[in-house]
Amino acid sequence: MAKKAMIEREKKREKLVKKYAAKRAALLAIANDQEKPMEERFKARLKLAELPRNSSATRLHNRCQLTGRPHAYYRKLKISRIMLRDLGSAGLIPGMVKSSW
Numbered sequence: 001m002a003k004k005a006m007i008e009r010e011k012k013r014e015k016l017v018k019k020y021a022a023k024r025a026a027l028l029a030i031a032n033d034q035e036k037p038m039e040e041r042f043k044a045r046l047k048l049a050e051l052p053r054n055s056s057a058t059r060l061h062n063r064c065q066l067t068g069r070p071h072a073y074y075r076k077l078k079i080s081r082i083m084l085r086d087l088g089s090a091g092l093i094p095g096m097v098k099s100s101w
Helices: 002-032 038-050 081-089
Strands: none
Touching: 002 038
């Protein structure tokens, strides 16, 4: 059950990142612009701090879509190495065959 919760939490974070991406980018541009006055840059930093913490892209973590495992993650398949092995052995991944010697 906890694994399912982590997958759902990660999906929620992805939605927040997409929702606030433009606003966050605009505020960062203002905050990092050395041509702007110090007060304006400081206000932009304060507004950035008011945004939801999970709306930052650095909070996202790659997780297996089937188990929620955060380690040994294959980006192209979006699954962990353990699930890759299990699905490959079951013949559920096209082109992958179990090898033995």
